[in-house]
Amino acid sequence: MTGMVPDSGTSDMVPDSGTSDIEPLLRVRDLRIAGPDAELVRGLSFEVDHGETVAVVGESGAGKSLTARAVLGLLPPGLRVSGSVRLDERELRGAPERRYRQVRGRRVAFVPQDALSVLSPVHTVGDQLALAARSVRRLSRRAAAERAVAALERAGIPDAARRARAYPHEFSGGMRQRVVIAMATVNEPALIVADEPTTALDPVVQDRILRMLGEPREGTRPGLLLVTHDLAVAAAHADRVLVMYAGRLVESGPVGPVLRRPRAPYTGGLLASLPGRGATGRRLPSIGGSPPRPGALPPGCAFAPRCPAAADECRQREPQPHEAGDERLVACHRVGDLPDPVTELFEEPA
Incomplete structure (x- = not known):
């Protein structure tokens, strides 16, 4: 990042990518999210470059999680969204659900705070990862199962082939979070959005999991939008930080x-x-x-x-x-x- 450029249509400014030939992976401009009675996110602009980790920090209620979910098109019903959300220079804000389904899992993936909120209790973790792989790739059942085991191995699950046959309740909290990371990365997305992904974990496991999120896959490091309340996590793992308060940017720049x-x-x-x-x-x-x-x-x-x-x-x-x-x-x-x-x-x- 070498400079700042004004954001068209708003008084906000955003960091320049520093290059003229490579566009940012994610470009958010004048994002506004409003509920029935008030704006919850008010004119937020930022970018995430290829291979870059951007941490979004601030107190509860600042709008961090809403911002992350707006990128994914996963906001709760009843909220009004305006502005621009561009992934790979393709506009997503206002796009039909069909377009979001084309990019979720394949180009952008989500890691939530609570692993059990996305893991089915009645299917093995291997079956769930294989289904995630087959949802965006033309794979045989055997190839998808092998891909699932490989993703578990990359996420640090020991004896991955055997553990793939286990159910989520048979894993510890830290191991379940590794499973969710494996699910998010099974298709090598270009961008990972992680919303407080390690809050309930001890510091050692937390550090390992966050390092896994930023590890290169197929020779390329994914971009990471990391929502966290922990400034120490941001300092240790982010390239840039965006501080939010009351739905707006307060300060941003190199961490x-x-x-x-x-x-x-x-x-x-x-x-x-x-x-x-x-x-x-x-x-x-x-x-x-x-x-x-x-x-x-x-x-x-x-x-x-x-x-x-x-x-x-x-x-x-x-x-x-x-x-x-x-x-x-x-x-x-x-x-x-x-x-x-x-x-x-x-x-x-x-």
Whole structure:
């Protein structure tokens, strides 16, 4: 990523892919998701390049999971969606279900938080993986079964041929999540969308599973859109990070600069709240208050009521994402006036 380009039709800006001949794998522009009474995602724009991992972070209710499901065309009924979602330069937003079925599993795959939500309890895991393979490829039953075993082996399931004959309840939580990863990758998709895929797992298993998601398959590393509440996970596994608050982008850019030296107060508050950052024996900093409800957003910046640096302008006018150095975007009126690091805003004096 070498620069920023303005998003047509909206004041948001998005990172440039840095090349003129290779288009992004996934390009989202001015995504808006509205319920009956309020907008839940408000003008979000971002890209995922081929082989790149982009982490989407923020508190519960920020719109992270809705964004991920919008890419897959799996939003609940009753929500209105506008904007653009392009995969391989093909527009998906507003496409008929037939077109989504053509890309799900083949070009884009989903890894959910709860493996049991997608695994059938009455079929063996091998049969379920083989069915996933045959749903998008012309394979014999034997070839599909062999492909299923190979996917289980890549996902780290020991004695895969035997375990393929087992049922989901015969696997531990960590092993079930590996099965779901095997199912998501059995057809070597170009993009994997993972929504909190390791929340319930211990850190060692979590790290192994996330590394598996980004491993090259058939010589190509898939793109990964990773939804997580864990900044440590984002720091360890992402190339870029997108921070969301109240349905909007707050800060985005390369994961190292953003998480080492955040520019937006909200990002600084998230980082200041991590255990181990401050001096021992001192009270752990936190962001006061709670995120606003979608139907009751304050005027101006949605974070202003919780922000220690909020000024009159912040309470009157919503900030738009703009370039702030280090190939990043920041939506904050007061970027140039804040302390460096901005985490100091949330830390109590010694």
